Amino acid sequence: MSLETVVEDIRDEARARAEEIRDEGDERAEEIIAEAEADAEEIREEREAEVEREIEQLREQRLSSAKLEAKQARLGARRDVLEEVHTEVEQAVADLEGDRREELTRALLDAAVDEFDDGATLLVHGRSEDQALIEDILTEYDGATFAGSHDCLGGVVVESEASRVRVNNTFDSVLESVWEDNLKAISDRLFDDQ
Structure with a gap:
């Protein structure tokens, strides 16, 4: 076995080992990418759910606010009518x-x-x-x-x-x-x- 054959065997082993390391690196990179994509998808879903909750909460707040404003307007109108009736009753009493x-x-x-x-x-x-x-x-x-x-x-x-x-x-x-x-x-x- 000549020195060149030994060198060639070592190179072949080194290439094989390099190929193996590259394949392991590619597999690990694919795993990392898959994990990152899964994490990103989970984060996106969580964020979408959070945004939906915030939208629903805002919708509920606005609905409650609108209901309260409507109730206040209704009560204000009732108060105005009652004051008008009271004034009319006072006038009727004064005119007796x-x-x-x-x-x-x-x-x-x-x-x-x-x-x-x-x-x-x-x-x-x-x-x-x-x-x-x-x-x-x-x-x-x-x-x-x-x-x-x-x-x-x-x-x-x-x-x-x-x-x-x-x-x-x-x-x-x-x-x-x-x-x-x-x-x-x-x-x-x-x-x-x-």
């Missing part, structure tokens, strides 16, 4: 006249006077337009006098000279009490809420 105004004023004065001791000197205030009516009714009460006007829709405010008691029996106070007590029923009736 004749026997009906006298009857209501008398009933409110009677209820107010009952809050004081017999014989107390009472000062009665009322709407300036009702002064003549109140003074006429007061002729039936001993110790009660008209003491000046009070800014109201009608009725009376009665106070005693001897005590700090003040009874507000104005149409306004009765209307507000009735309004507050019946606001839900009024709203239900106006807006057909069941």
